[in-house]
Amino acid sequence: MSREDVLVDTQWAAAHLDDLGVVLVEVDEDTTAYEKGHIPGAVRVDWKTELQDPIRRDYVDKAGFERLLSEKGIGNDDTVILYGGNNNWFAAYAYWYFKIYGHEKVKLLDGGRKKWELESREMVAEVKARPKTAYRKTAYRAKEPRTDIRALRDEVVAAIGAKNLIDVRSPDEYAGRLLAPAHLPQEQAQRAGHIPTAKNIPWSKAANEDGTFKSDEELRKLYRDAGVDLERDTIAYCRIGERSAHTWFVLHELLGLGNVKNYDGSWTEYGSLVGVPIEREV
């Protein structure tokens, strides 16, 4: 796998906006950004209301994913280019998700919405609905969900001291001094701290200031210097699994490492479990 297989730059996206078979998808949690302006022709996916199960804490099931993509006018053969705000966190989460359900041609827009905006590229408020894929004829068909790229809680507890655990939150969240990213109020139910033996390598260290990913060489050096044995199995986590999807993308898709999983339960699950060990630096 090479960078070109999983990533496009803003220049490529600008040149291929109108291509048949290319669908740009903006993925955000706060979708007001899309309403104010988005890349021309891009459809929107709401991370919270469309990618999450409305009742259980889980991602939408296979039938739900099929319905969603069919409604958005995305076909199995389309090349899906994902981008979003928050340094592509939610876009990376959606990428992981498209992979879980076996979509073949999916890529991230390097730098996401931020890079596009900082380059003063065209944004439009107008929403162009793509024709829905006729549900019976060419409806989207998802594969059975992959289990090799998702870690659940028992596997995480068993990984303490046995696999690489990478906590990609900010140093203050890792240490237990903050419970959430600093753009959110801090009062939370769960305990503060991190999973014992987890190394703190914030997702942000993998990205440049404009949101683009660092070079493969810089990335390899980042994890090696932090003492991560890249030959071992790895589980990445954050607070709810989208920042760690960003790091999963770096390790699994950019660096092509074999066994890397995203723990999407992350700290909001682990920090609420009864009886599991927690390390804290304060």
Place this chain on the structure above:
Amino acid sequence: MSNVASGCGAPDQGRDLDGVDVSRETVVQGTVTAAGKPAAGAYVRLLDSSGEFTAEVVASQEGRFRFFTRPGTWTVRALAPGASGEAQVKAAAGKANDISLNLS
């Protein structure tokens, strides 16, 4: 703000502090301007005392931004098309610590 734990993205920065118990928070907030006008849509990030990224938000239409952090010295850095700037703030607990930032 009751369902904070269900999300993780930066919210709209134009909102007021209604519903947030400021006495339990350390708020760093302010306005970012460029050439004397609000820098709407600027990317504003909060860096800790070692320069490490802690959070990033998009400034509101009025150039407003807000972080919830802990007491200490922080750097606020902002990027807009063709302009950038940063400022330091000493944040105290239980209040909104205001700063203004001009980009050039």
